[in-house]
Amino acid sequence: MANANHQVWVLGAGQLGAMMRHAGMPLAIEVYPVPLDSDTIPAVPPNAVVTPEIEHWPQTPANQALANHPNFMNAHVFDRLADRLTQKQLIDHLNLATAPWCNVTTESTADNLFALLGDRVLLKRRRGGYDGRGQHWLKQPHATTIPDAWIGEGIAEAAIDFNEELSLVGVRDRNGQHYFYPLTLNLHTDGILTASLAPLARLTPLQAQAECMLGALLDELDYIGVMAMECFRVGDKLLINELAPRVHNSGHWTQAGTACSQFESHLRAVTGLPLAPPKTRGLTAMVNLVGIDRNNQWLAIPEAALYWYGKEVRPGRKVGHINLCGTDPEQVSKALEDLKPLLPEHYDAIIQWAQTQIAAGRQ
Numbered sequence: 599m600a601n602a603n604h605q606v607w608v609l610g611a612g613q614l615g616a617m618m619r620h621a622g623m624p625l626a627i628e629v630y631p632v633p634l635d636s637d638t639i640p641a642v643p644p645n646a647v648v649t650p651e652i653e654h655w656p657q658t659p660a661n662q663a664l665a666n667h668p669n670f671m672n673a674h675v676f677d678r679l680a681d682r683l684t685q686k687q688l689i690d691h692l693n694l695a696t697a698p699w700c701n702v703t704t705e706s707t708a709d710n711l712f713a714l715l716g717d718r719v720l721l722k723r724r725r726g727g728y729d730g731r732g733q734h735w736l737k738q739p740h741a742t743t744i745p746d747a748w749i750g751e752g753i754a755e756a757a758i759d760f761n762e763e764l765s766l767v768g769v770r771d772r773n774g775q776h777y778f779y780p781l782t783l784n785l786h787t788d789g790i791l792t793a794s795l796a797p798l799a800r801l802t803p804l805q806a807q808a809e810c811m812l813g814a815l816l817d818e819l820d821y822i823g824v825m826a827m828e829c830f831r832v833g834d835k836l837l838i839n840e841l842a843p844r845v846h847n848s849g850h851w852t853q854a855g856t857a858c859s860q861f862e863s864h865l866r867a868v869t870g871l872p873l874a875p876p877k878t879r880g881l882t883a884m885v886n887l888v889g890i891d892r893n894n895q896w897l898a899i900p901e902a903a904l905y906w907y908g909k910e911v912r913p914g915r916k917v918g919h920i921n922l923c924g925t926d927p928e929q930v931s932k933a934l935e936d937l938k939p940l941l942p943e944h945y946d947a948i949i950q951w952a953q954t955q956i957a958a959g960r961q
């Protein structure tokens with residue numbers, strides 16, 4: 599049995615907690631994910647560490663017991679980042695670039711949002727939105743009013759005509775040292791992440807800019823562990839879209855593509871183990887499995903590493919992902935081609951996107 603300070607209890611027991619548990623095994627870090635709806639107060643030893651897999655949770659006795667544990671890591675951070683209003687205020691406070699925004703209050707009208715933010719305005723729920731849920735577009739000339747449900751509950755953002763979406767996953771240890779994975783290129787389909795690629799040589803010139811932004815945030819928050827920063831690239835400038843104080847879907851490629859995944863990095867950081875600069879193993883494509891049934895034929899593709907979450911399949915629900923890693927990008931492109939007939943037809947565009955990006959990187 600590992601020493602109790604190598605016990606990590608996770609608030610939440612979805613796929614992120616499960617993947618942390620998996621990542622803890624080689625290091626004999628015992629990871630105990632606790633379902634958000636648990637009605638049993640967990641018996642967490644005093645010197646164990648607690649970390650959430652999600653930034654907001656129902657205020658049940660079990661969740662409160664976890665969140666009030668003396669070793670609940672980054673306890674002061676979640677309220678601040680789980681609310682888009684205070685998250686945006688933090689980003690502004692550090693003078694970091696982000697999509698122009700304002701708070702939606704009883705004083706707000708559609709006209710003054712358009713005047714401030716332009717003809718297309720995206721309302722976002724302050725709390726609880728994910729996978730593009732919790733968004734509402736106001737577009738001139740059709741929208742004339744802000745729906746009541748958004749007053750006091752949302753922020754408004756200018757529509758960004760971005761070139762592409764990137765994310766940076768970083769980790770900060772107990773001594774304040776940062777480590778960053780290479781920037782990830784992400785494809786979102788209907789607000790849901792569907793594919794990621796990393797590393798890509800053409801993104802290297804943006805790496806320092808991204809590290810500087812996320813590094814400033816990690817330091818300001820005196821944060822320990824993994825945090826993800828989602829960005830829009832507009833020309834050679836990055837704008838922060840949002841922050842996730844946890845392991846993140848756009849970092850799943852690190853399971854196959856690096857020697858130490860984002861899950862292991864997070865565990866090492868929160869338990870005080872040494873970290874090392876991430877080493878990549880080649881190019882990795884991550885394809886999210888969204889609302890589709892499992893097909894064991896995926897496993898016949900030599901590059902394919904399948905993570906199946908064991909959840910009930912529902913439309914729009916992330917039920918697994920496949921990592922395809924290769925030292926030769928051509929090999930990854932070929933593996934994607936092999937995967938294509940094993941996925942529903944609407945994945946053709948996603949595979950095509952990934953293959954086009956890979957081909958562009960080879961020119």
Ligand code: ATP
Binds near residue numbers: 729730756
């Ligand atoms: P997640 O599942 O990552 O938590 P989310 O639903 O919380 O997502 P965002 O990441 O803010 O919300 O938005 C989801 C997607 O919507 C973005 O990845 C992007 O494609 C699009 N989007 C968000 N904000 C803007 C914007 N200001 N302009 C244009 N598109 C946007």
Ligand code: MG
Binds near residue numbers: 828840
């Ligand atoms: Mg997002």
